[in-house]
Amino acid sequence: MRFRSSSYLLLTALSLLAAPACGPDEGGEPPLVIDPVRPNPPAENDPAFTVTGIPRYVLAGDGLTNPTKAFTIQVAAPKDVVFLDAWIDGAAEPVPLVFNADDNESQGEIPTLELPVGTHGLMLSVRGSKEAFFRAEFVKGHALYMVISTDWDFSDVDDRVLDHHTELHTAHPELKITHLLGPYTFTDPAVSQQRRDHIVSWAQGMRDTYGDEIGLHIHPYCNFIEAAGVACKTSPSVSDPAGDPTGYTVRLGAYSREEWKTLFGKANEIWNQVGFGKPTSFRAGAWTLETHVAQALVDTGFLVDSSANNWKLMDEWFGYDIYEFNKTQWATIGDTSQPYRPTEDSIVAGGKGPALGLLEVPDNGCMVDYWAVEEIKNIFDANWSGGALSAPTQVSTGFHPATTPYYSPAEFERLDELFTYTDQFLASKFEGPVIYINMTDATKIW
Incomplete structure (x- = not known):
């Protein structure tokens, strides 16, 4: 029965009971x-x-x-x-x-x-x-998670660029941005205390108003390296074979694990002093993460990194060390690369050692500097073709806040066009799998 x-x-x-009566x-x-x-x-x-x-x-x-x-x-x-x-x-x-x-x-x-x-x-x-x-x-x-981040390559940026963050949030209300700020904002003597305070207030406002995350991005500028008590290195540079006296373009791997423990410790100290709290997300300058640097990230309490880069999009740098390094280090990373857990012996997927305790979220959409709108749409479409996702999936991309001309109005327009495209498929509206998240949120999924 x-x-x-x-x-x-x-x-x-x-x-x-409501139906019309029928005669017996x-x-x-x-x-x-x-x-x-x-x-x-x-x-x-x-x-x-x-x-x-x-x-x-x-x-x-x-x-x-x-x-x-x-x-x-x-x-x-x-x-x-x-x-x-x-x-x-x-x-x-x-x-x-x-x-x-x-x-x-x-x-x-x-x-x-x-x-x-x-x-x-x-x-x-x-x-x-x-x-x-x-x-x-x-x-x-399953969901398709959009991880949107900014890499602060420089100590200061134009207010025009800061305003663009708010404009993007206003136009795309579900957008989340992981702001990977640079510690050199607080060690560069060219940045006044008043300006530092303004940037701190702005970043906290982004976090408190829109739910954004404040993480960490480091190019090894000498002003930051020396503020941490470490001797600054000027090579190898990803763009200048003769070396870089500012330290900006030096590979992160030039410094040892112990030196990075000191450097990350200094960044943690700065973040706590200014009221950001402990940063847990990171991306290496020029994506030059190496295994010993990742080990130092874990040593100092970081949970997630996004340095694994879709290097094929960086053809503008062909012939430079930055291209060759990324091509070699991140050889397996492409349009559909997904988060993985590195091991103690390998930041690249497939290592044989014990788990490192760090989630790697591939930057499979690189940064807006390197893509046209159709290219990033194609990457999005490669990760979701309209059917049912059998597992959680992510697409990462972002931009470099900077002074003119390093961040252009055209880049803002390309970002806006991308988000207009992905907003069509928001999970909150039952139109698709798209959910915007902060970088550290990924550790709850993968």
């Missing part, structure tokens, strides 16, 4: 038939019914994001059509919709928690009808 759901039995009984025949009243009848799919949707609320995409859920438990649909039906049912996939029983006489509409909550990842069908029918009047499909899958 199969038991009918209580809600279906109740609404079926109500439908019978010799056998008395006709029997009450309460078993649901599964309708056939419609040849086409009936335009007499207006259906809203059908999602394109619902979430499977993970360590950061809750699964979609249900979605609500509304149906405006022709006059006198009251009792409607929703059928999910091949279910033997429907979900009854509830009629509201005030607006002559029916509404139903469609459960999705127990549905597997994949494409699902939904049919709507008038109760007892042999053919449904509406059919649609929706997808259940």
Whole structure:
């Protein structure tokens, strides 16, 4: 014996009570038939019914994001059509919709928690009808996380650029930005205390108003290196074979693990002094992370790095050390590279040692300096083609806040166009899998 759901039995009984009376025949009243009848799919949707609320995409859920438990649909039906049912996939029983006489509409909550990842069908029918009047499909899958970050290569930036952050947030309300600030803002004698205070206030405002993250980005400028009590090195430089007297373009690997423990410790100290709190996210200047530098990150309490770079986008640097280093170090990183856990012996995926205790989030979209809009759209599309994602997926990109001309209005426009594209697929609107997150949030997923 199969038991009918209580809600279906109740609404079926109500439908019978509301139905027009029928005269008795010799056998008395006709029997009450309460078993649901599964309708056939419609040849086409009936335009007499207006259906809203059908999602394109619902979430499977993970360590950061809750699964979609249900979605609500509304149906405006022709006059006198009251009792409607929703059928999910091949279910033997429907979900009854509830009629509201005030607006002559029916509404139903469609459960999705127990549905597997994949494409699902939904049919709507008038109760007892042999053919449904509406059919649609929706997808259940995992999220596509957008990790948007900024690399502060310089000690100061134009207020015009700071304002662009607010403009992006205003135009794209769900946007999150991980601000990877440089500690040299606080050690460069060319930056006044008043200006430092302004940048601190601005960054805290981004965090408190929009939920952004304040992380860390380091190019080994001598003013910061020496402030930490470490002797500054001027080579190897990623752009100048003769060396860089400022330290800016020097590879991070030029310094030892112990030296980086001191340097990261100094950055932690600065962050606490100015009220940022402990930084937990990092990207190496010029993406020049090496295993011993990653080990020092773990030694000093960092949780996530995003230095693994989609180097193929950097063809502007062909012939320079920055291109050759990235091509060699991040040889396996491409458009669809996903987060992984490095090992003690290898920051590159596939090491044999014990886990390092750091999540690597590949910068698979590089930075806006290096892509045209169609290129980054293609990277997004390569990670999600419109179907159900079988696992959480991420796309990372960002920009370099700087003084003119290093950050241009054209870069802002390209970012705005990218976010306008990805906003079409927001999970919050059931239009797709897109969720913007801060970098450290990724550690709850992978």
